[in-house]
Amino acid sequence: MKISKLLIVLFIANIQILIAQIPHLTGEVKVSILNGTIDGDLEYSNLPKLKNYSIWLNTGLNLRYFRDGEDKFNYGNIKYYDEEKSSEAFQYYFPDKDNKDRFLPEKFKINYVGKFPVISDTLKASNRGDWKGNIAFNGKSIRASEQTAWYPILYDIENDVELNKVTYDIKINCIDCESIYLNGSSPIKGKTANFKSDKPISMMLFAGIFDFTKNNHTYFINTELNSEQEKVLGSWTDKIVNFYENKFKIPYENSVTYLYTTPISKKNAWMFVTYPTIAIIGQEKYNVKSYFAPNTNKLKDNSNIEYFAHELGHYYFGTVIVPNSELxxxxxxxxxxxxxxxxxxxxxxxxxxxxxxxxxxxxxxxxxxxxxxxxxxxxxxxxxxxxxxxxxxxxxxxxxxxxxxxxxxxxxxxxxxxxxxxxxxxxxxxxxxxxxxxxxxxxxxxxxxxxxxxxxxxxxxx
Ligand SMILES: [Zn+2]
Incomplete structure (x- = not known):
């Protein structure tokens, strides 16, 4: 009995250590999809004790300040760029008193603003140059994955780990939007919303003029599929997920969300995953509807299944384990x-x-x-x-x-x-x-x- 009680206590202690290490983000982010602006006023708390770290923020975002948790003074900071680690972000740290080591408080405030090109006219768009790490304003929406570092991301240099999964309690305010989606929460209709997640999640933001539906347990955001087509895609998803769950004996946890949007370039077309969202990016002729034979609810051919299988597989190699280092x-x-x-x-x-x-x-x-x-x-x-x-x-x-x-x-x-x-x-x-x-x-x-x-x-x- 004693041993099992001790084990339970140790187990709980372990969980608490794990929870204690997950950064928590609160505050407000204002966006305009017509002006291409992002205005962040956030507080980071519950930060792990790291000696060797950097804080990543997209290179297009300008820092107003880093400030202490009690709002009394600004932190001095050193800014640098290390393309090997992230080509999308500048990296910052707080030097300690002797300017020798890096000092990370348990919490800090951060305020920043940025303006990005709104590329709504594909005629003048470049052929290529859109990717997962790009903050994309296509005239109808903003798409910003965790890879863009649109929110500050803590990087543990020692262990080569990006702490981009956070718990959050955040207000998104988008004056010219109709809908807002923040990964880890359900999409909402409206210009402003408070999103909360107690589960650590990589934050991807998608806000703008779009519709969404829920079919069975899956969200379809801006995909414009009819309900039968959603069912077809949903049942392929279930087949693939069941296969993985069976093999790995690790449950998939969250229902998948499918999200479609156009790129800000002429030719880029690809998929990426920010679990549990699978994003499909491409010009209209490559939208999700195009996977189906015209005016039917049948997939044209099954060749897209392999791409879905790949993206769905990233839950395991990408979320359950986040690879790093040389391989x-x-x-x-x-x-x-x-x-x-x-x-x-x-x-x-x-x-x-x-x-x-x-x-x-x-x-x-x-x-x-x-x-x-x-x-x-x-x-x-x-x-x-x-x-x-x-x-x-x-x-x-x-x-x-x-x-x-x-x-x-x-x-x-x-x-x-x-x-x-x-x-x-x-x-x-x-x-x-x-x-x-x-x-x-x-x-x-x-x-x-x-x-x-x-x-x-x-x-x-x-
Ligand atoms: Zn991949």
Whole structure:
């Protein structure tokens, strides 16, 4: 009895430590979608004790002040830019008295303002140049994901962790909007609203002139689907999520929200996820309605399913575990793409699966991949992330068996939050999941270290 009570006490203490580390954001953000302005007046509290940190704020946002929690004095701050860490944000810190170390109070106030181009006329828009980290005003709405650092984001330098998930109690005031959506809350109709979340969440803001619906348990924001089409998309989502939940035994937790909007460039079209929102960005001809055969409630073809599978997979590799360090892109994008490949096999069948493998093989035909043992984060390009890694993991699957790969993925997802996802972790997590040292050595020798690594991969995956 005593032992179990002690365990419970320890368990609760642990939870409290975890809760204590999640920053809490309050205050007000004013937006105008016609003027392209953001005006933030916020207070950050419940900050963890970090010695080596920076505070990120979008490069288009100008600081009025950092101020103490009691509103008595301003904090002096040092501002710098480190593109390796975030190309979207300036980084700030408070120097201590001797200007030697960084000092982070338990709470602080921050006030900032910024004005961004409103690009409503695509004729004058650039071909490219929109991405998840862009604060986008397209004339009808603002789209700002956590990657933009439209709200201040604390970065733990020591552990290479962005603390972009916060609990919040925030008023959004948008004078020229009809609807407002803040990730983690339900969308609302109106120009102003108070949003609250007790669960830590990455804040993505979408506000403007748009409609939304709720079908079953899923929100559809600005997608303009009819209710039958929403059901079709919803049932594919359920199939994919069920597959992942079954494999990982980790519940998906929140219902997915689908959000569609146009980019501020002519040609960018992509999807991204800020869990639990899946954002679909593209010009009108690529809107969500375009996935359906004209005037029907049937998907044109199933090729978009693989993209949904990829985005939905990011709940696991992106939210449950947030990869970092040298193999960040391998764990974040490569493994998620491998999940999408498995989903395609499960829900669409063998033929679609082999087609996808062929796409990877074609995409890497002239590609010379660096060895995963020595590759650097900045060298992991799109071909490596989205084509080579799924092939490499498929080679692993052929060598050790599929179930043991799932077992490894489960082990990775259960790792400590602060783990560094580097090559050492790749190895130790495999061994921890039950792969024998000798099995790892053989795999490493043949598919990672060998001069013929890529040839060996290609041979076995076919
Ligand atoms: Zn992805």
């Amino acid at each position: 960040r892109w391998v764990f974040l994008e490569g493994l998620t793409e491998y999940l999408a490949l498995q989903t395609v096999k499960e829900v669409l069948g063998e033929e679609s699966y082999h087609k996808k493998i062929d796409t990877y093989l074609k995409g890497t035909i002239d590609y010379i991949p660096k060895s995963m043992a020595t590759i650097k984060n900045s060298e992991i390009d799109e071909t490596y992330r989205y084509y080579y890694v799924p092939l490499l993991v498929t080679a692993l699957e052929k060598e050790i068996g599929k179930e043991r790969v799932w077992n490894w993925l489960r082990t990775v997802l259960k790792s400590e939050k602060s783990v560094k996802t580097d090559y050492e972790f790749f190895k130790t997590s495999l061994v921890k999941s039950g792969i024998k040292e000798i099995e790892f050595k053989n795999f490493e020798e043949k598919y990672i270290l060998s001069e013929k690594a890529k040839e060996n991969v290609n041979k076995i995956v076919k």
